[in-house]
Amino acid sequence: MSDKxxxxxxxxxxxxxxxxxANAVREAGYTKTDAFSxxxxxxxxxxxxxKRSILxxxxxxxxxxxxxxxxxxxxxxxxxxxxxxxxxxxYLSWPSFVPPSFELTILVAGFTAVFGMLFLxxxxxxxxxVFNVSRFALASREKFFLIVEAADPxxxxxxxxxxxxxxxxxxxxxxxx
Amino acid sequence: MxxxxxxxxxxxxxxxxxxxxxxTVSDKIGDVTLKRRTPFHWxxxxxxxxxxxxxxxxxxxxxxxxxxxxxxNNQPVGWAFDIINFVWWIGIGHAGTLISAILLLLNQxxxxxxxxxxxxxxxxxxxxxxxxxxxxxxxxxxxxxxLFPYPNTMGVWPQFRSPLIWDVxxxxxxxxxxxxxxxxxxxxxxxxxxxRAKDKKFKFLxxxxxxxxxxxxxxxxRYEIAYLLLAGLSTPLVLSVHSIVSLDFxxxxxxxxxxxxxxxxxxxxxxxAGFAMVLILTIPLRVxxxxxxxxxxxxxxxxxxxxxxxxxxxxxxxAMEAFFGWYSASQYEVFMIxxxxxxGPYWYMYWLLILCNGISIQFLWxxxxxxxxxxxxxxxxxxxxxxxxxxxxIIVTSLNRDFLPSSWAMYSPTVFDLSxxxxxxxxxFTLIYLFVRFLPIISIFEVRTLLPEANVHGHQxxxxxxxxxxxxxxxxxxxxxx
Numbered sequence: 001m002s003d004k005x006x007x008x009x010x011x012x013x014x015x016x017x018x019x020x021x022a023n024a025v026r027e028a029g030y031t032k033t034d035a036f037s038x039x040x041x042x043x044x045x046x047x048x049x050x051k052r053s054i055l056x057x058x059x060x061x062x063x064x065x066x067x068x069x070x071x072x073x074x075x076x077x078x079x080x081x082x083x084x085x086x087x088x089x090x091y092l093s094w095p096s097f098v099p100p101s102f103e104l105t106i107l108v109a110g111f112t113a114v115f116g117m118l119f120l121x122x123x124x125x126x127x128x129x130v131f132n133v134s135r136f137a138l139a140s141r142e143k144f145f146l147i148v149e150a151a152d153p154x155x156x157x158x159x160x161x162x163x164x165x166x167x168x169x170x171x172x173x174x175x176x177x
Numbered sequence: 178m179x180x181x182x183x184x185x186x187x188x189x190x191x192x193x194x195x196x197x198x199x200x201t202v203s204d205k206i207g208d209v210t211l212k213r214r215t216p217f218h219w220x221x222x223x224x225x226x227x228x229x230x231x232x233x234x235x236x237x238x239x240x241x242x243x244x245x246x247x248x249x250n251n252q253p254v255g256w257a258f259d260i261i262n263f264v265w266w267i268g269i270g271h272a273g274t275l276i277s278a279i280l281l282l283l284n285q286x287x288x289x290x291x292x293x294x295x296x297x298x299x300x301x302x303x304x305x306x307x308x309x310x311x312x313x314x315x316x317x318x319x320x321x322x323x324l325f326p327y328p329n330t331m332g333v334w335p336q337f338r339s340p341l342i343w344d345v346x347x348x349x350x351x352x353x354x355x356x357x358x359x360x361x362x363x364x365x366x367x368x369x370x371x372x373r374a375k376d377k378k379f380k381f382l383x384x385x386x387x388x389x390x391x392x393x394x395x396x397x398x399r400y401e402i403a404y405l406l407l408a409g410l411s412t413p414l415v416l417s418v419h420s421i422v423s424l425d426f427x428x429x430x431x432x433x434x435x436x437x438x439x440x441x442x443x444x445x446x447x448x449x450a451g452f453a454m455v456l457i458l459t460i461p462l463r464v465x466x467x468x469x470x471x472x473x474x475x476x477x478x479x480x481x482x483x484x485x486x487x488x489x490x491x492x493x494x495x496a497m498e499a500f501f502g503w504y505s506a507s508q509y510e511v512f513m514i515x516x517x518x519x520x521g522p523y524w525y526m527y528w529l530l531i532l533c534n535g536i537s538i539q540f541l542w543x544x545x546x547x548x549x550x551x552x553x554x555x556x557x558x559x560x561x562x563x564x565x566x567x568x569x570x571i572i573v574t575s576l577n578r579d580f581l582p583s584s585w586a587m588y589s590p591t592v593f594d595l596s597x598x599x600x601x602x603x604x605x606f607t608l609i610y611l612f613v614r615f616l617p618i619i620s621i622f623e624v625r626t627l628l629p630e631a632n633v634h635g636h637q638x639x640x641x642x643x644x645x646x647x648x649x650x651x652x653x654x655x656x657x658x659x
Contacts, residue, residue: 036394107354
């Protein structure tokens with residue numbers, strides 16, 4: 001185990017304790033923090049000061065791209081590349097282009113939502129320093145964790161450790177890099 | 178809005194029974210997958226399903242070797258079992274998306290413990306459905322150029338003015354988005370299994386497929402947004418899919434197909450058939466795997482009610498079809514209705530359909546039947562048969578006697594029609610059995626949010642709460658966070 005630490009991690013038993021601790025950590029001025037819970041906690045966003053994600057904007061533009069793609073494809077096929085007279089209908093018979101364009105809108109927007117979320121989250125990332133703490137396996141089960149990273153400007157080992165211990169956690173762990 | 182929602186949520190009965198905490202929820206659902214010993218009944222069920230699936234393999238082999246002449250399709254009944262079965266399967270899939278997307282947007286907490294396998298059911302049903310039109314082309318590898326737009330050596334393109342091409346786009350989008358939705362829901366649960374698995378192989382596999390999920394608050398934030406947006410996208414998608422399937426029929430001129438009521442009537446029928454299939458799967462599953470704490474009697478009652486409501490819409494559709502036929506004053510339409518209901522050779526199919534879809538669901542008005550898992554199971558099977566008969570009635574009775582009596586002909590399926598259909602049922606249950614064995618059948622992290630201890634200062638952490646609505650009350654002048 002190297003001497004360099006990724007940060008300090010505190011373990012809590014309940015969601016309420018975690019949110020209270022996260023509030024305290026934010027109020028103390030720490031910024032490079034993160035919380036881990038076995039299910040989504042809405043109050044934690046506020047407590048940690050998580051910024052609202054840009055994902056909905058990306059998904060909107062993904063949908064627009066899909067729509068444009070659908071229209072462009074069908075106009076190209078039936079108006080530009082291979083105009084085909086079927087029963088005297090207009091070449092640019094746009095009402096019948098609506099369903100495929102709609103489906104492509106949904107398809108591209110859906111892809112953007114999923115892969116945009118994974119990309120913004122920096123996943124896939126099978127290895128991360130937090131996994132070095134053996135108790136962290138419980139983060140996907142029943143325990144709640146709060147981490148202050150060593151990269152935080154206000155971080156100093158003894159002070160931060162003392163502060164985290166004052167929040168009433170089950171235990172405070174060193175997280176090796 | 179918030180107040181209304183709080184009231185709405187407080188009126189719903191508890192969806193988790195028994196004494197549970199985060200740990201026991203994780204164990205109870207995760208152990209079905211992680212326990213080394215596979216229950217004996219799993220082998221029996223899987224074995225039977227797998228054997229039946231061989232009928233599909235055999236039929237497809239013969240079909241590709243000898244062509245679709247092995248089926249009973251003829252002129253004028255060119256669309257027969259393959260399209261009946263296609264519509265039947267794709268309809269079944271719709272309940273999965275309804276449960277996972279529409280009920281999520283409507284704040285229905287009871288979706289939480291049934292959405293996972295309802296979505297799995299959707300995927301497998303769509304896989305079965307897609308086989309039929311593909312194999313109906315006879316040589317699917319030669320059909321690609323008129324199904325998908327790609328620059329081919331012949332320089333021709335698909336005809337986008339045709340509902341059949343709309344269908345290709347709708348069904349392939351539906352399959353893709355359903356897969357994404359299902360997989361995104363699985364990621365946190367796969368992480369749970371990764372952290373709990375003792376076996377190195379499984380730990381590795383679950384680790385790969387959970388993409389290194391660690392439950393960070395920032396990740397959850399984006400995760401919920403993505404999930405909610407997917408639900409919002411899936412809702413119009415699912416309505417469009419069966420509407421487009423119905424346009425395959427109603428855009429044509431054939432009496433009995435050319436009806437404006439088709440899109441809503443097909444969508445209601447799809448949800449009706451889908452809930453019947455969800456009940457058929459749920460009722461044995463919750464007994465075999467002892468999941469009654471999560472899939473409570475309330476869940477079954479709700480599904481019964483949805484089945485009754487959608488069933489009544491479908492019955493209204495039958496009534497309207499008959500009314501339109503008469504009101505059109507077109508001799509072909511009037512003849513079609515008479516032919517379908519009492520004069521034609523398939524009149525008994527129509528009455529079987531009314532018995533299965535119209536009469537059987539009336540029992541659901543009574544508490545005694547709604548609250549009995551046994552009767553719900555029986556009614557669901559009857560409804561599944563009824564929905565198959567509905568597609569038979571629409572397709573075969575309309576085609577076999579159309580405009581010119583000189584082109585009338587009878588249709589009867591061959592043994593290959595039957596073996597292909599039964600084979601897909603085997604294939605479907607094979608996939609269901611594999612899913613039950615290797616993946617968590619109930620969404621573990623969503624069930625955790627239902628527990629009272631998940632509340633922070635009394636504030637419920639519903640997964641279905643719109644994250645886009647969360648109010649940010651903290652002072653923006655706080656240290657900016659990266």
